[in-house]
Amino acid sequence: MKATCIECYFEFEVDDDVMLGEIIECPDCGTELEVIEINDKEGEVVLQKAESEEEDWGE
Amino acid sequence: MKAGIVGASGYTGGDLIRLLLIHPEVELTYITSRRYQGKYVKHLHPNLRGITDLRFDELSPEKASECDIIFMAVPHKASMNIVPDLLAVGLKVVDLSADFRLKDPDIYERYYCPHTHPELFEKAVYGLPELYRDELKKAEIAAAPGCMAASAILGLAPIIAEKFIDRDHIIIDAKIGSSGGGKNFSFASHHPERANVVRPYGAVGHRHLAEINQELSLIVKQPIKVGLSTHAVSMVRGILSTIHVFLTEPIENKDIWKPFRKMYNKEPFIRFVKQPSGNYRLPDPKAVIGSNFCDIGFMLDEDIPRLVILSALDNLIKGAAGSAVQCMNIMLGIEETTGLLIPAPHPM
Amino acid sequence: MKAGIVGASGYTGGDLIRLLLIHPEVELTYITSRRYQGKYVKHLHPNLRGITDLRFDELSPEKASECDIIFMAVPHKASMNIVPDLLAVGLKVVDLSADFRLKDPDIYERYYCPHTHPELFEKAVYGLPELYRDELKKAEIAAAPGCMAASAILGLAPIIAEKFIDRDHIIIDAKIGSSGGGKNFSFASHHPERANVVRPYGAVGHRHLAEINQELSLIVKQPIKVGLSTHAVSMVRGILSTIHVFLTEPIENKDIWKPFRKMYNKEPFIRFVKQPSGNYRLPDPKAVIGSNFCDIGFMLDEDIPRLVILSALDNLIKGAAGSAVQCMNIMLGIEETTGLLIPAPHPM
Known part of the structure; x- marks a missing residue:
């Protein structure tokens, strides 16, 4: 199934047996994405950013 | 395929030697250095100890002509006076100096020095494959970019x-x-x-x-x-x-x-x-x-x-020797990532 | 040949992954990490971006048994409790922890902790090929040395x-x-x-x-x-x-x-x-x-x-991952320098 990361717009494949609510990591930018819609007809899933606590980055 | 390097004693030269030694489809057969002629390359580049016993040779277009391609790793100004002799014996050249990057001799002169061979500018292609992949396929001179x-x-x-x-x-x-x-x-x-x-x-x-x-x-x-x-x-x-x-x-x-x-x-x-x-x-x-x-x-x-x-x-690799080898792959019809898609040790 | 790594999220694990990815005769098919299971390896090791899309798998002797050899890149004490299960499914093991380097359990306990499987000591060979090349040829466990x-x-x-x-x-x-x-x-x-x-x-x-x-x-x-x-x-x-x-x-x-x-x-x-x-x-x-x-x-x-x-x-290479891969080559009957006789970039 096709998926597009909503953060970096990288297009990638996800397993066909992907489930609603499943958390997927974008292969390019590593953002945690949640599956919010599975469109079998189009062979596409819709993703939304999953909450993840902000990590300190050495300020 | 055979490759050579003119002026391989510097840091860029060292990375060029390293990249060509591990390149599966090209053999590094000719390396020159005015100052270190006759010396072992590994004495200039300690990372090459235990890897190669190649020595620096003298600069001669005849010897160079046994190669398919020559890299110029000499400073700007020196390169412009050697490249014409190499082209004359039918060699392809990848120049890592600034001598063939610019299209306007006056701008070149402003930043570097008077150019002795501006007529060669139109034979040179700027050595960034991401911008000039097609032109590089038929280029006689590739001018590797400044880092x-x-x-x-x-x-x-x-x-x-x-x-x-x-x-x-x-x-x-x-x-x-x-x-x-x-x-x-x-x-x-x-x-x-x-x-x-x-x-x-x-x-x-x-x-x-x-x-x-x-x-x-x-x-x-x-x-x-x-x-x-x-x-x-x-x-x-x-x-x-x-x-x-x-x-x-x-x-x-x-x-x-x-x-x-x-x-x-x-x-x-x-x-x-x-x-x-x-x-x-x-x-x-x-x-x-x-x-x-x-x-x-x-x-x-x-x-x-x-x-x-x-x-x-990396200023010495994608900013110099790596882009140069990438240009060579394109110029010689070798798959572009050959010898270059290698993970670096990390952290260094 | 197929190789796997248990616990590949650390620096030694990163070098192991890098060395196995460029190894011409071995395929890295199995990598585990308790903490990063399911994550992309390249998100732990940024030098592997653009090189691999491998992900960390879960630790299971069945999955591991599809490999010919497994590297243990987990800390000491964790390794000693996993290695017996791997040997039980007929795997060869290269352990990068301290768990199988010492021959005397009391000395091990003095520097580390009580050892749960001293009976395996005699199956282990100290992982320095320069000292134990012959013994490594038939070893079931190679204990890569401390750096x-x-x-x-x-x-x-x-x-x-x-x-x-x-x-x-x-x-x-x-x-x-x-x-x-x-x-x-x-x-x-x-x-x-x-x-x-x-x-x-x-x-x-x-x-x-x-x-x-x-x-x-x-x-x-x-x-x-x-x-x-x-x-x-x-x-x-x-x-x-x-x-x-x-x-x-x-x-x-x-x-x-x-x-x-x-x-x-x-x-x-x-x-x-x-x-x-x-x-x-x-x-x-x-x-x-x-x-x-x-x-x-x-x-x-x-x-x-x-x-x-x-x-x-290099404490991560000849002092760990490099010696480990060298031991693997010997244990699997591969020419010893395969994938290792590579010049490093210099200066870094």
Whole structure:
């Protein structure tokens, strides 16, 4: 199934047996994405950013 | 295929030798050095001990003509006087000096010195495969880019022509490691003086500006002048260009991702780095030195209309020897990533 | 051939992944990490971006059994409880932890913790091919050496049994880079506290002493105890062991060269470094980091009866992942230098 990361717009494949609510990591930018819609007809899933606590980055 | 290097005693020469020695389809058979003729290469490049017993040979177009391609790793000005003899014996040339990067002899003279062979300019192709892959296929001379220029041009090329870019206020604030200056040493490079500095040595008028302006102007098809300031920082290898671009209208991340992905999605040596977590969320030389990658990322300022593009690479590899070998692969019809798509040790 | 790594999220794991990805005769098909299961390997090791999309899998002997060999890159104590299950499904194991380096469970307990599987000790071979090449050919477990130990043992092994060596006053004064401590961070590794130190953190009682004394005693066939002091210095990778040896009678350079050459002349990864000129006349981590080489050199003191041996290597490669892959090559009947005789970028 096709998926597009909503953060970096990288297009990638996800397993066909992907489930609603499943958390997927974008292969390019590593953002945690949640599956919010599975469109079998189009062979596409819709993703939304999953909450993840902000990590300190050495300020 | 046989390759040779003229002037292989410097840091760029050392990386060229290393990359050609591990290249599966090319044999390095000829290396010259005026100062170290007859000496073992490994005595100049200790990382090559236990790897090769090659010695520096004398410079002679006849010997060079046994090769298919010759890399010029001599300083600018020396290169322009040797290249014509090599072309005359039918050799292809990849020049790592500045001598064939610029198209305008007057601009060349302003930054370097009078050019003795401007008639060869039209035979030379700027050595960035991401911009000139087709032209490089039939080039006689590939002019490998300046390291600073490579980082800045690769960062700006995908979006410089977009209408939301204000082309009159572009600032490139670059940080570079000490190997960028090559092996010639001075009191300024003396360790107690050089360690732990953030030294704005090229606050204005850095030589690589000429090729940056040239290549950006070619993309937008009108003259562009950007601001470049360079700093020596506590690294040996590596460049980070922080490119400040003002916007003429509000935009979103996807307005940047689209042109970036359109231009670089299939590029084997461009990596997009814009991540939500980890120590390497944005391009950082630490994650790219030792490899032929150029890491590119960006952030949109939410307070003022400003886009910040980050572009990081290894000044000796993607900024010199790596791009040179990439050009060679294209010129000789070898698959472009051959001998280059190798992970670097990390952390170094 | 197929290889797997258990616990590949650390620095040693990262180098193991890198070395196996570029290995021409082995395929890396299985990598686990308890903490990062399901995550992309490249998000733990940024140098692997653009190189691999492998992800961390879960630890299961069944999945592991599809491999021919498994590397254990988990800390000591964790390894000893996993290895028996892997051996049970017929796997060969290369363990990078300390769990199978020592022959005496009491000495192990003194430096580490109680050992749960001492019965496996006799299946394990110390993972230094320069000392145990034949035994490794049929080993089920290879115990890759501690980085400090590898540097010290390789420096002393050729001459420790010579009659002119005073075995009661041997001092190893080692300098090591920050990657030696792995990824766990502390206030001591906080950059403002760690940069530019020469910190004698292991002035006495360093854990690697156990395997150094063990291996040297095995060579001279009587118990030996040496003195080891370790210092954290301003490097990321690299170890230099400065080994001070008192002499029982006056000797000349050739009395040292002879046993050194006799033992190491055909060793592909030992380089002798004792040269009259240049910046790298004696072993220096700067010329060896990023490679699988161990550089060895020496100087004879003309004022007091003292021999100084210098031994330098990359603590993550020849001191860990490189020796581990070298052991794998031997255990799987692959030519020993395969995938390892690669020049490192220099200078880094």
